[in-house]
Amino acid sequence: MKRGLAILNIYFEVFRKYHFLLQDLVARDFKLKYRRSILGFLWSILNPLLMMLVITAVFSNMFKSDIQYFPVYYLCGYLIFNFVVEATNGALTSIVQSGYLIKKVYIPKYIFPLEKTTFALVNVVFSFAAVLLVILITKMPIQPTILLIPIPVFYAFVFSTGLGLILASCNTFFRDTGHLYSVWTTAWMYLTPLFYPLESIPESIQKFIFYNPLYYFVTLLRELVIEGRMPDPAMHLTCICFSLLFLLVGLFIFKRSQDRFILYI
Amino acid sequence: MTYAVEVNNVSMHFNMNKDKIDNLKEYCIKLLKRQLFFEDFTALQNISFTINRGDVFGIIGLNGSGKSTLLKIISGILKPSAGSVTVAGTVAPLIELGAGFDADLTARENIFLNGSVLGFSRDFMRQKFEEIVEFSELEEFIDVPIKNFSSGMVARIGFSVATIVKPDILICDEILSVGDYKFQEKCEKRIQELMSDQTTVILVSHSIEQIERMCNRILWLERGCIKAIGGREIIPLYQPDFEGRDS
Ligand SMILES: Nc1ncnc2c1ncn2[C@@H]1O[C@H](COP(=O)(O)OP(=O)(O)O)[C@@H](O)[C@H]1O
Numbered sequence: 001m002k003r004g005l006a007i008l009n010i011y012f013e014v015f016r017k018y019h020f021l022l023q024d025l026v027a028r029d030f031k032l033k034y035r036r037s038i039l040g041f042l043w044s045i046l047n048p049l050l051m052m053l054v055i056t057a058v059f060s061n062m063f064k065s066d067i068q069y070f071p072v073y074y075l076c077g078y079l080i081f082n083f084v085v086e087a088t089n090g091a092l093t094s095i096v097q098s099g100y101l102i103k104k105v106y107i108p109k110y111i112f113p114l115e116k117t118t119f120a121l122v123n124v125v126f127s128f129a130a131v132l133l134v135i136l137i138t139k140m141p142i143q144p145t146i147l148l149i150p151i152p153v154f155y156a157f158v159f160s161t162g163l164g165l166i167l168a169s170c171n172t173f174f175r176d177t178g179h180l181y182s183v184w185t186t187a188w189m190y191l192t193p194l195f196y197p198l199e200s201i202p203e204s205i206q207k208f209i210f211y212n213p214l215y216y217f218v219t220l221l222r223e224l225v226i227e228g229r230m231p232d233p234a235m236h237l238t239c240i241c242f243s244l245l246f247l248l249v250g251l252f253i254f255k256r257s258q259d260r261f262i263l264y265i
Numbered sequence: 266m267t268y269a270v271e272v273n274n275v276s277m278h279f280n281m282n283k284d285k286i287d288n289l290k291e292y293c294i295k296l297l298k299r300q301l302f303f304e305d306f307t308a309l310q311n312i313s314f315t316i317n318r319g320d321v322f323g324i325i326g327l328n329g330s331g332k333s334t335l336l337k338i339i340s341g342i343l344k345p346s347a348g349s350v351t352v353a354g355t356v357a358p359l360i361e362l363g364a365g366f367d368a369d370l371t372a373r374e375n376i377f378l379n380g381s382v383l384g385f386s387r388d389f390m391r392q393k394f395e396e397i398v399e400f401s402e403l404e405e406f407i408d409v410p411i412k413n414f415s416s417g418m419v420a421r422i423g424f425s426v427a428t429i430v431k432p433d434i435l436i437c438d439e440i441l442s443v444g445d446y447k448f449q450e451k452c453e454k455r456i457q458e459l460m461s462d463q464t465t466v467i468l469v470s471h472s473i474e475q476i477e478r479m480c481n482r483i484l485w486l487e488r489g490c491i492k493a494i495g496g497r498e499i500i501p502l503y504q505p506d507f508e509g510r511d512s
């Protein structure tokens with residue numbers, strides 16, 4: 001027990017030493033992403049808005065009777081889904097991309113996938129301005145529970161970090177992980193009720209969706225934003241279990257394989 | 266007396282497949298055809314030695330003899346396949362100057378980024394910023410993106426940042442050969458300053474003259490094994506036609 005605490009303490013000290021690097025790398029990504037675009041970081045808000053317009057134009061008639069406040073319903077799902085995909089995609093290539101650093105200085109390697117998920121987190125925070133905007137425009141009643149938005153986002157962040165660690169390890173040894181994963185994210189998008197209500201699909205497929213962590217994150221967010229309802233503890237517990245499970249598996253795989261990364265980059 | 270660096274029976278093996286397999290398809294094909302041979306390459310074999318505190322320890326050997334690999338193991342970048350390394354104190358590895366520089370960022374941004382790569386805090390870097398810039402003598406170019414710099418200029422900044430703290434152990438892998446002669450002299454002076462401060466220095470250089478001038482102990486590696494270890498007297502064995510100071 002005492003030894004366990006001592007080890008945790010060392011990890012914490014190392015993290016404290018390198019959290020400036022984490023900040024600097026996020027800042028660098030931010031600068032590089034927006035340096036050459038005129039609208040700058042407004043794109044983080046504009047992009048979901050435009051997506052929402054397109055999807056609303058296409059789908060809202062189809063599910064009109066089932067879904068109240070379709071634009072907000074869709075945006076909530078889209079933001080969480082997009083956040084997870086961006087975070088994990090960034091993490092996936094992070095180790096290979098940082099090879100030039102890993103080969104020359106000692107840095108705790110988890111910093112790199114963590115940096116990418118943190119960068120996606122910063123972006124999603126801006127994107128929530130889009131949700132507010134659409135709520136105001138569509139005259140949807142504002143729920144006080146909207147203040148709890150950070151909770152589902154945090155669950156999704158922990159989940160993405162875990163999944164990102166797994167993907168980063170795999171991709172270092174097998175470069176086609178990225179291709180497989182991009183196929184998977186397409187399927188994943190349809191397996192997450194983003195622009196359709198869960199009830200509208202056959203029960204045989206619904207069963208699969210209950211294994212999809214994103215379904216819970218998205219539903220939690222919608223309950224907070226649209227329905228103004230405090231989600232029940234079982235919902236939180238499900239989210240926490242999924243997030244922690246992925247984080248622990250991710251840490252385990254990453255820790256087991258990190259010493260061999262340098263031989264493959 | 267405790268050692269600054271203790272290298273214990275270290276070996277390093279690399280898998281040298283003929284063609285590097287890094288995708289699933291190739292892996293499966295090779296696995297099915299039973300062609301998954303890994304050619305084991307031994308870059309270092311049973312290396313043991315110690316370095317005392319305050320030593321200036323030179324490592325010599327031909328290209329490919331494992332010098333860089335050994336330095337990377339000592340600085341924790343590579344994990345040895347077998348054996349262990351104990352290092353007492355902080356290490357500043359100058360394996361390649363400007364590691365982690367981003368070509369699109371300016372020199373100023375890169376100085377801070379490089380500082381955090383080396384684990385320095387933001388406040389510390391702010392305090393030392395002037396000193397770093399002054400040492401690198403690149404004041405006029407401080408807001409220019411690094412991609413417009415020559416490699417010598419990049420090396421100047423890298424060296425300035427890396428030596429801003431007095432590390433317990435300084436590791437230099439052939440870095441003193443970059444930059445113009447004036448800056449080389451300046452770097453050497455900096456290293457000498459650090460040395461007088463009980464810093465242990467590990468130096469790889471192709472300039473035998475430099476090794477002989479600066480080092481008090483020398484390790485000679487040949488194809489991953491220790492060929493000789495000792496004082497300056499092993500230099501004539503390594504390079505018989507070398508005209509040293511005392512000869
Ligand atoms: N990541 C690696 N994968 C495979 N072989 C490597 C790797 N790094 C170094 N080697 C091999 O190890 C040997 C020693 O290399 P190195 O330590 O760079 O030599 P030196 O610095 O003395 O010139 C070389 O033959 C090189 O090919």
Ligand SMILES: [Mg+2]
Nearest residue numbers: 332333334438
């Ligand atoms: Mg070398």
